[in-house]
């Protein structure tokens with residue numbers, strides 16, 4: 184009898200929980216519905232017309248599409264976008280396409296000459312495993328993490344970014360994005376030394392990459408034998424002392440994820456300082472989509488145009504949404520990210536179905552001073568926009584999936 188009562192109680196509690204869960208889902212706002220229709224249409228078409236391994240990266244100035252075969256650092260973003268597209272829509276066809284495009288990157292597991300393994304593998308294979316739990320994705324993830332860790336020099340306390348160029352031991356702020364992959368791999372493959380390397384990299388970067396106002400240099404060159412800082416400079420920004428917009432976004436994202444993985448208060452403090460630099464920046468335009476460099480507004484004498492970079496805005500939105508869940512007074516971060524997302528979802532930035540070579544967002548900047556990818560769609564703008572849309576919907580408990 185007692186058993187029966189307990190069982191009935193458990194059944195009642197479970198039914199109540201399920202109903203409460205269902206009831207708490209809210210209907211999507213109009214802009215979000217439209218956005219998700221565009222996302223689904225563009226991804227479905229793109230997966231049909233592009234070939235796995237030759238993933239769409241951006242649009243050249245002559246109107247042709249720039250593709251991203253390995254070892255292009257952006258090759259993982261299109262498969263990653265397909266995974267998010269699948270999560271947002273529940274459409275099994277997108278899942279099949281996501282798998283097809285992901286598996287075409289298998290040989291990225293052998294890349295050893297760049298730090299970009301987080302971008303390449305965690306966005307593609309990482310999402311594939313997170314969503315499906317299919318063990319076939321693990322060996323590639325294990326090899327990639329091993330190769331990334333091998334680029335960590337304990338003497339310098341950072342992971343080396345690049346092997347090309349005249350620098351001695353270059354580390355760019357973008358490298359902060361790789362740490363989430365290492366933290367995950369440390370647990371997945373029982374490698375605590377990956378955690379130590381990731382946290383040491385974050386602490387060294389905190390010390391050397393940031394200015395007093397919490398803006399960051401793009402590149403710090405180290406002496407590989409002593410660990411001494413040799414030079415602080417830019418590679419993609421306006422000047423050595425300027426604040427390259429996407430670099431600020433990478434830093435914000437990186438420290439937010441470091442905190443999420445370690446709960447080290449130093450990391451969340453840093454993330455909030457960077458957020459404050461971005462959100463209170465006098466050069467942030469009213470629509471909250473920054474120009475490619477915050478200081479381009481100061482460069483009137485060079486007459487450089489303050490072209491907007493939707494990719495920086497998308498990374499900022501995704502990072503701020505995550506940050507909003509990690510702190511007590513996160514509403515201000517959520518609200519700021521929501522404004523960015525609504526702007527990116529307006530006709531100004533969001534493609535019309537069938538246009539924009541099936542990219543989702545317009546108006547990003549790759550590397551302005553190299554005359555490369557100016558005012559173009561970019562695969563990573565789409566990826567972080569989709570991630571941000573997913574985070575927004577999760578935080579707001581929006582129910583979108585069909586059925």
Ligand code: GLY
Pocket residue numbers: 357419429549
């Ligand atoms: N990681 C290179 C870039 O953000 O352009």
